[in-house]
Amino acid sequence: MSTAKATTATTKRKVFVARPPRSAEERLPQLYRALTDQVDDGYFQNAIKTSKKILALDPSSQAAFQTLLFLYLQTDEYSAALALLDAPPSSTSSLDFERAYCLYRLHREKEALAVLEGLKDKDRKVDHLEAQIRYRLGEYQRAQEIYEDLLAGCDSSSPEHPDILTNLSATTSHIDFVSTSYRSHLVPSSTSTSTHSSTEAELESYVPSLPTGWSNVGGLAATVEKKTAAVKAPAEKRARTKPRHQLPKGVTVGKAFTEDSERWIPLRQRTSYIAAQNKKKGGKESMGTGFTQGSTSGGAAAQNSGGGGQGGGGKNKKGKKK
Template identity: 40%
Template sequence: MPPKSVPVKAGQTSSKKPSRQRRSQKQQPAPLTDRLKRLFTSLCAQVDGGHFANAIRTCNKILRLDPSDRDALRTKLFLLLQIEQYDNALALIAEINEQCSFERAYALYRLQREEDAAQVLKEIKNNGKEAEQRGAMHLEAQLSYRQGSYQSSLDIYNELLETADPASDEYADILTNLPASQSHQDFITTTFMQSMSQLPSSIASTLESAPPPVLSQPASILAFVEDPTKKPEAVETKKKLRTKRVPKGIIPGVSPPPDPERWLKKSERTSYTQGKKRRGAGGGATQGATVGAESGPVSASHGGKTGGKGKGGKKR
């Protein structure tokens, strides 16, 4: 029977909608502010947890929604420097409208571009803010240490140490880097000069102008470097017999070789000869038969029992 239709009263509308109509209605996307808020919440959790690669992906999602978001751009630049992608950081700095001089100098310093980094640091010292200038001083001290200007690095660290808070991490970092600069400077000014004064005058006069010594290398390496296309000659080496597999008392090349038919059956070997038959061997007796001097004939019909009077037998 077809289902009964439920009458609808006048002034009322049916609350049920067809399933096709409900499916056709698409869910409206959340507002832009709500999506950005959720993404920034995830970004903060990823940065706090140290998941920098995932945090960069979240920054990219934010920038797709709002390409001019300053917080997302600065966070992405910080993350790129943390994971040591300095080329990408320089490319991002070029896209950012605001000035990021210190980040640019640090990226150039890590890419071994000391001259470019020194030029940027000079601009920061002349026109930068006070916070940037202090960071630039730390970077300048490290750059001077790398270039061998230990006295300049030592002077900068001493200046920073006087104005640093003893309870801060900066103070501990300065105390770590300061002895390294001091030890190198002491070697140049004191230890090296004392060692030079102890040498004979004939050696000391020619030591500084002499070229650096050449490290001695093995002849095989030198030959390969001189002619890399030349293939090394193959050295013929005789394969030594493993003593583990040689039986005891056998001398290789002296003892006679083993019989090549040792793995065959004896009856299949060429040296096998059929032996003579045993004397007196006749046909086999039937099952149950016994052979003896005092035994009589066996009756097959009585199952091996002897006839006549015997133990347990009755006379017929």
């Protein structure tokens, strides 16, 4: 019977059949909805993964390509953005400005400038990027000219206006330093430079002074030796700042402490607890007798003597019935 039941149980089990993979037409709408939500909520890393999935299913998707490029620029992944620009979809328009910007952020200024110079249509964003590249390359005069042209065509209420003023001020400061200000830090020249020879005192006056103690080689060596010894000191020999285990109540590190001899006895049997309870009882009795008005010693004596007539001797015991 058991064999027959096992056979019927195995025949009733359904054979597992794997579901066929969904087609791209079914998956793409769901991926686009997920991509929109991820970008709106700021989950850029998840959005990058979703964009890659869309491009894997549909390599010609302009929306996924533009979104992925935007995400790379937002997350400062300029190398990945540059690699993406090397393999754009077939119908993508020119992305030379984006390429130049990625090269600029990767500190490849000369390559970025060559890309910008090859552009046919130049607008304000191209001029901004070119001015930044010229500034990095040390071409301050050309950068100043570009910023002045941008400032001339910019409204004072535009958010672009303060940025142009800041960059123009920095460029002008560098030009002033290179042309005039740096001369004040040079050695003063003499009218007859060929016959004039600077003395040792004059040359030493131009050398900046070092901090006190650096001229003492022994002091510097001792400082280095102390720091090296402190680094090489074993960790187990260092003094503990905190005890390993929690200390008992009332114990202070470094001070003598006497343990209670009755610490193993139950609390109600300890001498200190019994003394405290007796003290409480004595205080209550003194309060009851000391503040009673109209009581006399005679009345108390009569009360004490009256109990003996009953045969109880003051213990409130009843005698035999006769």
